[in-house]
Amino acid sequence: xxxxxxxxxxxxxxxxxxxxxxxxxxxxxxxxxxxxxxxxxxxxxxxxxxxxxxxxxxxxxxxxxxxxxxxxxxxxxxxxxxxxxxxxxxxxxxxxxxxxxxxxxxxxxxxxxxxxxxxxxxxxxxxxxxxxxxxxxxxxxxxxxxxxxxxx
Amino acid sequence: xxxxxxxxxxxxxxxxxxxxxxxxxxxxxxxxxxxxxxxxxxxxxxxxxxxxxxxxxxxxxxxxxxxxxxxxxxxxxxxxxxxxxxxxxxx
Numbered sequence: 001x002x003x004x005x006x007x008x009x010x011x012x013x014x015x016x017x018x019x020x021x022x023x024x025x026x027x028x029x030x031x032x033x034x035x036x037x038x039x040x041x042x043x044x045x046x047x048x049x050x051x052x053x054x055x056x057x058x059x060x061x062x063x064x065x066x067x068x069x070x071x072x073x074x075x076x077x078x079x080x081x082x083x084x085x086x087x088x089x090x091x092x093x094x095x096x097x098x099x100x101x102x103x104x105x106x107x108x109x110x111x112x113x114x115x116x117x118x119x120x121x122x123x124x125x126x127x128x129x130x131x132x133x134x135x136x137x138x139x140x141x142x143x144x145x146x147x148x149x150x151x152x
Numbered sequence: 153x154x155x156x157x158x159x160x161x162x163x164x165x166x167x168x169x170x171x172x173x174x175x176x177x178x179x180x181x182x183x184x185x186x187x188x189x190x191x192x193x194x195x196x197x198x199x200x201x202x203x204x205x206x207x208x209x210x211x212x213x214x215x216x217x218x219x220x221x222x223x224x225x226x227x228x229x230x231x232x233x234x235x236x237x238x239x240x241x242x243x
Contacts, residue, residue, distance in 0.1 A: 033243050049242070050170060050171050051242075052235055054219055055216055058219050058220075091243070092242070112243060115242045118221070119242040119243075120170070120216065120235070120237050120242075121241065122170060122171035122172070122238060122240065122242075123242070134171055134241075135241040137238060137240050137241035138239050138240055139214065139239050140214045140221065140237060140239070140240050
């Protein structure tokens with residue numbers, strides 16, 4: 001079953017791996033996004049993620065469903081963490097299993113790219129010099145923005 | 153949702169702001185009463201006319217209605233949750 005979550009809890013990648021494991025699937029692709037200690041030349045001490053919680057969860061569910069269709073497997077799991085994270089901590093984890101590696105990679109790739117494109121989550125970086133700033137981010141590319149104009 | 157219905161001929165929506173937009177305007181959530189058939193685009197223009205931080209919001213920010221991205225021409229309904237979505241930075 002596809003599984004996803006937006007949570008304040010620390011991420012355990014092994015949990016995702018277990019969620020997607022299946023005897024017939026020889027490939028498990030596991031992606032982690034972690035907090036870097038530097039961004040655009042500035043030392044980073046911590047990152048604070050804020051989400052539009054209910055929508056982030058719904059949108060992540062839609063992304064996971066797309067990845068499942070793309071990879072031809074329902075063994076897709078994704079979690080995005082929110083709150084304050086230190087350097088090296090995982091902010092996002094994605095696992096996809098499939099009989100073969102190409103689909104597992106493609107599914108995981110879809111999830112991370114779409115998270116970056118449209119998940120309503122924001123990031124405030126706290127720098128070693130004591131300042132902090134919201135990252136400028138990406139204008140969300142959405143299904144609504146791509147679809148032709150049509151009355152509902 | 154426990155929104156009270158507005159007067160007849162009006163609709164009431166809740167506007168939500170996040171991250172940099174929330175800090176710019178200084179508001180997290182706002183109840184707005186609007187004429188029937190108001191679109192997302194018209195609501196945005198109405199909000200910008202309030203001045204202050206509202207006027208400094210981008211002209212056409214991304215908007216989600218009831219937790220799905222929508223377009224300027226989407227007509228609002230009573231009880232809708234309208235979120236202004238700053239450029240996203242997940243991952």
